[in-house]
Amino acid sequence: MSDDLKRGLEGVLVAESELSYIDGDAGQLVYRGHTIEDLARNASYEEVVYLLWHGELPTREQLDEFSTAMAEERELDDAVLDEIRALAAADEVPMAALRTIVSSLSAYDDDADHEDVTDLKTNIKKGCRITAKIPTALAAFNRLRNGEDVVHPRTDLSHAANFLYMLNGEEPDDVLAETFDMALVLHADHGLNASTFSAMVTASTLSDLHSAVTSAIGTLAGSLHGGANANVMRMLKEIDESDKDPTQWVEDALESGRRVPGFGHRVYNVKDPRAKILGEKSEALGEAAGDMKWYDYSVAIEDYIGEEKGLAPNVDFYSASTYYQMGIPVDIYTPIFAMSRVGGWIAHVIEQFEDNRLIRPRARYVGKEDQTFTPIDER
Secondary structure (H helix, E strand, O other), rough: OOOOOOHHOOOOOOOOOOOEEOOOOOOOEEEEEEEEHHHHHHOOHHHHHHHHHHHOOOOOHHHHHHHHHHHHOOOOHHHHHHHHHHHHHOOOOHHHHHHHHHHHHHHOOOOOOOOOOOOOOHHHHHHHHHHHHHHHHHHHHHHHOOOOOOOOOOOOOOOHHHHHHHHHHOOOHHHHHHHHHHHHHHHHOOOHHHHHHHEEEEEEEEOOOHHHHHHHHHHOOOOOOOOOOHHHHHHHHHHHOOOHHHHHHHHHHHHHHOOOOOOOOOOOOOOOHHHHHHEEEEEEEEHHHOOHHHHHHHHHHHHHHHHHHHOOOHHHHHHHHHHOOOOHHHHHHHHHHHHHHHHHHHHHHHHHOOOOOOOOOOOOOOOOEEEEEEHHOOO
């Protein structure tokens, strides 16, 4: 490989952004100048989305107006619900179902055919609809595939609390709602990750917002991007069923050539700051439930991998046990990731449109040369 070839575009600067900043050596994540620690502990998901889309934290009046506008967009058209029923009946994979549903939302969006796909006000309105409807669609899909009735959204609950209500059929307590809201904040944006870049590439062609978000969901579905959180929980459950000490289990797994999910990150050289915060939440949920095994397994694995491999956990590692202790099905962990990250995707699309240039990299040709064409009957 030539020295000037950057596979995976690693280390290549392709844009300037005011949205999020990552210091991989210091373990720091910042949204528009605000540290993730401050936002996770003090701001709601709605506040963070407003910050990403508008550039500043909202006043109380602005937040109320924004939250109300988004809550009023939660309901799905009957035709979309019919499509979700069909996808659930076909036992579609949750991320594939979500990709299909989000794409179809454009058919029922009054602004979908706006002549200027870059118009900011229109994209904010479309963004509100997409962000508001994804939780409704995901909860409905999960309930329908389990033979349960759809629980329709409420407008008096927060974005996080309403999703848990629609998913489980009962209003969550404050601890669960606050924990889930924090998880959404932590996942809302993260620089030019693969799915965000996919959305930007799509938008750079002057395609529409629904197409860009659909591209991002398809990218997040890959196991190297969004699937690690579910794989972490599957690992923890396998450890629990094995009756092995978690350290011994991991040692045996590594010796057999298996990978331990939830460790290492393309941009962090130290522990992911989001993992620190979710680790605290996982511990608190375990204490509240009187069952610390999932947290204890996680800590033991973290210590062992850190000592033996020099790797630190990423956000997926502790989000797994946190979600599991909240009663969330393992195979919708990645769709929940999308439910949060859509705020960041939309923000980056808006930013791309502000100073758009078609994203069109090049590849070095290394194939055959000077070939002679042979007629088909002589081959």
